[in-house]
Amino acid sequence: xxxxxxxxxxxxxxxxxxxxxxxxxxxxxxxxxxxxxxxxxxxxxxxxxxxxxxxxxxxxxxxxxxxxxxxxxxxxxxxxxxxxxxxxxxxxxxxxxxxxxxxxxxxxxxxxxxxxxxxxxxxxxxxxxxxxxxxxxxxxxxxxxxxxxxxxxxxxxxxxxxxxxxxxxxxxxxxxxxxxxxxxxxxxxxxxxxxxxxxxxxxxxxxxxxxxxxxxxxxxxxxxxxxxxxxxxxxxxxxxxxxxxxxxxxxxxxxxxxxxxxxxxxxxxxxxxxxxxxxxxxxxxxxxxxxxxxxxxxxxxxxxxxxxxxxxxxxxxxxxxxxxxxxxxxxxxxxxxxxxxxxxxxxxxxxxxxxxxxxxxxxxxxxxxxxxxxxxxxxxxxxxxxxxxxxxxxxxxxxxxxxxxxxxxxxxxxxxxxxxxxxxxxxxxxxxxxxxxxxxxxxxxxxxxxxxxxxxxxxxxxxxxxxxxxxxxxxxxxxxxxxxxxxxxxxxxxxxxxxxxxxxxxxxxxxxxxxxxxxxxxxxxxxxxxxxxxxxxxxxxxxxxxxxxxxxxxxx
Numbered sequence: 001x002x003x004x005x006x007x008x009x010x011x012x013x014x015x016x017x018x019x020x021x022x023x024x025x026x027x028x029x030x031x032x033x034x035x036x037x038x039x040x041x042x043x044x045x046x047x048x049x050x051x052x053x054x055x056x057x058x059x060x061x062x063x064x065x066x067x068x069x070x071x072x073x074x075x076x077x078x079x080x081x082x083x084x085x086x087x088x089x090x091x092x093x094x095x096x097x098x099x100x101x102x103x104x105x106x107x108x109x110x111x112x113x114x115x116x117x118x119x120x121x122x123x124x125x126x127x128x129x130x131x132x133x134x135x136x137x138x139x140x141x142x143x144x145x146x147x148x149x150x151x152x153x154x155x156x157x158x159x160x161x162x163x164x165x166x167x168x169x170x171x172x173x174x175x176x177x178x179x180x181x182x183x184x185x186x187x188x189x190x191x192x193x194x195x196x197x198x199x200x201x202x203x204x205x206x207x208x209x210x211x212x213x214x215x216x217x218x219x220x221x222x223x224x225x226x227x228x229x230x231x232x233x234x235x236x237x238x239x240x241x242x243x244x245x246x247x248x249x250x251x252x253x254x255x256x257x258x259x260x261x262x263x264x265x266x267x268x269x270x271x272x273x274x275x276x277x278x279x280x281x282x283x284x285x286x287x288x289x290x291x292x293x294x295x296x297x298x299x300x301x302x303x304x305x306x307x308x309x310x311x312x313x314x315x316x317x318x319x320x321x322x323x324x325x326x327x328x329x330x331x332x333x334x335x336x337x338x339x340x341x342x343x344x345x346x347x348x349x350x351x352x353x354x355x356x357x358x359x360x361x362x363x364x365x366x367x368x369x370x371x372x373x374x375x376x377x378x379x380x381x382x383x384x385x386x387x388x389x390x391x392x393x394x395x396x397x398x399x400x401x402x403x404x405x406x407x408x409x410x411x412x413x414x415x416x417x418x419x420x421x422x423x424x425x426x427x428x429x430x431x432x433x434x435x436x437x438x439x440x441x442x443x444x445x446x447x448x449x450x451x452x453x454x455x456x457x458x459x460x461x462x463x464x465x466x467x468x469x470x471x472x473x474x475x476x477x478x479x480x481x482x483x484x485x486x487x488x489x490x491x492x493x494x495x496x497x498x499x500x501x502x503x504x505x506x507x508x509x510x511x512x513x514x515x516x517x518x519x520x521x522x523x524x525x526x527x528x529x530x531x532x533x534x535x536x537x538x539x540x541x542x543x544x545x546x547x548x549x550x551x552x553x554x555x556x
Contacts, residue, residue: 074511074514074544077475082477082479084478085453085473085480085481085545086450088453089448089484090445090446090447090450090455090484090486091445091446092465092467094488095443096441096442096443096444096459097441098387098442099384099385099441100439100440100441100442101384101437101442103135103136103190104137104191105391105434105435106135106392106434107139107191107392108131108134108138108139108140108408109140109143109353109394110141110395111142111150112141112143112145112150112174112195112196113145119418119422120181120185122184122187122188124420124422126421126422126423127185127409128185128189130428131185131189132189132190133424133436135435136189136190137192138191138192138193138391138392139193139194139392140194140354141193141196142195142226142278143196143394144230145172146197146199146200146229147164147198147199147228147234148164148168148169148200149169150171150172150174150198151172151173152175152210153173154175154210154213159171166243166244167200167201167244176217179213179217179218180217191221192222192223193223194224194225194275194300194351194392195211195214196227196228197225197226197227197228198228199227199229199234200228200234200244202257204260204261207261208268209268211265212268212269215272224297225274226275226276226277226300227257228254228277230280231279231284232284234254235247235250252287254287255287258277258288258291262274262294266295273295273298275297275300276288276299276300278302278354280301280302282342285299285339285342286342289342289343289345289348297348297349298348298349298350298389299342299343299348299349299351302352304355304356304358304359305357306319306322306360307359307360309358315327318358318364318365318366319365320366320505323357323366324375324452324472329454333382336382336383337386337387340387350387350389351388351391351392352388352391354394355392355393355394357375358406363405365505366504367405368425369426369507370502370504371504372426372427373501373548374546375427375430376430376431377430377431377499377548378454378470378472378548380393380431380434381470385442385456393408393427393431394407396409397411397422398410398415399414399417399418399419400423400425401414401415402414402415408428408431409422409424430499432512433499433550437458440460440461441459442456443459443465450483452472453472453473453483453543454470455467455470457487463554463555464553464554464556465555466553467485467487467551467552467553468549468550468551469483471545471546471548472546474545474546476502477545478545480542480543481543481545484539484540485551486539487539487553489535490535490537491554491555492534492556493553494553496550496552497513497550497552498512498544498549498550499511499512499548499549501546
């Protein structure tokens with residue numbers, strides 16, 4: 001059995017799981033699980049003799065617990081004709097898997113030019129609220145814009161004639177004042193920053209000046225600087241989308257330029273962490289990890305698993321069937337594991353610095369749908385359990401009407417309105433339920449059955465165990481999955497929270513515990529279950545299709 005760390009409360013995890021009793025989902029037909037404590041006593045401090053007595057008390061009597069209201073799942077969207085689900089038997093061990101869910105595990109990737117947008121501000125209340133809903137997010141600023149439309153200056157100079165002429169512009173100028181504004185936002189939402197510098201125009205000194213100001217302004221929140229964006233696509237000969245380097249420009253040419261950038265950055269801002277290469281090509285990851293540049297922090301990679309835009313590879317075309325298929329999930333696991341192996345061999349972290357379901361432009365069958373929320377949660381947890389410590393989903397500050405349909409957030413209004421208010425799309429909620437888990441160590445386990453149902457288990461800092469069940473089956477076609485769960489014996493309380501939606505294709509039905517916001521924390525509203533469940537660690541419950549369910553078991 002693992003040696004446990006000293007107990008410590010996990011505020012973010014409590015915020016997600018402890019407030020659900022007052023927000024039970026109601027419907028004509030419902031599935032009851034885990035009894036909840038109602039009529040809670042007044043809130044008490046989590047420290048001191050009273051808290052100690054509470055943590056050491058025996059479990060509540062069954063007679064008291066069974067009289068409490070129950071958490072009610074959303075019922076299946078169809079009353080009849082549902083296919084039977086493959087039941088799952090899941091046993092969670094107390095053995096760590098060797099990977100962790102870290103602060104900053106989920107976040108957003110934005111274009112570097114977005115740094116100049118005044119809406120990225122600590123005064124933007126809706127943006128602050130949504131970013132806080134991701135826990136302690138990572139904010140990465142890069143994208144294609146950094147090499148094609150971005151100009152940094154700390155001296156208010158104009159873009160020099162002919163600068164980055166091959167990209168065509170137009171350019172957005174970013175200054176230290178912009179970094180100061182974004183830093184205030186990062187402080188407010190407790191965000192970490194990954195910042196790309198321009199490689200499209202070869203200019204190491206300008207990049208070093210940007211890195212110096214970023215280091216001075218962001219301080220420890222700056223976790224990494226990445227040189228360029230997808231440098232494997234800078235050359236037209238690479239078969240990609242840019243022509244910013246001549247034909248024949250290769251990974252070795254990139255490493256030569258990277259060395260010059262690294263030298264300039266180290267001279268201007270010693271100790272600045274460098275990540276890279278930020279590519280979708282695996283051989284570049286290994287070349288970066290083996291390079292001799294100083295202060296390497298992480299192997300950064302990109303992944304858009306359904307980007308066969310023409311359908312040349314049917315299994316990677318951006319379709320609903322592919323989004324929710326076990327084959328897509330399995331490929332994502334292998335891709336993340338390949339990146340983590342390279343990072344681990346070089347004793348570096350591994351970051352998925354830019355991702356989404358697809359890099360294809362425009363809408364497809366799953367954009368803005370509930371299915372995208374299920375995929376986002378499962379994809380993020382898959383990568384994190386594989387050992388990826390930061391995952392940034394590519395997003396935009398453009399309007400909901402006409403903006404990129406897979407953006408996690410969008411500004412209210414129509415194209416070109418630039419409103420300050422932001423609202424989430426369905427995929428946001430999948431990331432939110434992951435971000436609000438907080439931190440913890442993944443645990444090992446074994447499972448049998450459960451077609452298209454995925455599980456993840458975490459030992460939290462307060463010694464509780466969280467079990468996440470992602471049921472990717474179609475809520476309009478498949479009946480609830482029977483889950484037989486066994487956890488380490490001795491838990492005292494059990495609680496539940498759930499992300500739901502009417503159907504794969506619904507665009508306005510994704511909810512968290514029956515609402516559209518994370519429940520408000522209430523530490524003394526603690527769900528309970530029978531003393532026998534606590535003694536044996538055994539529980540059987542049905543889980544509705546098309547849901548992400550979080551079960552938390554407390555041992556103190």
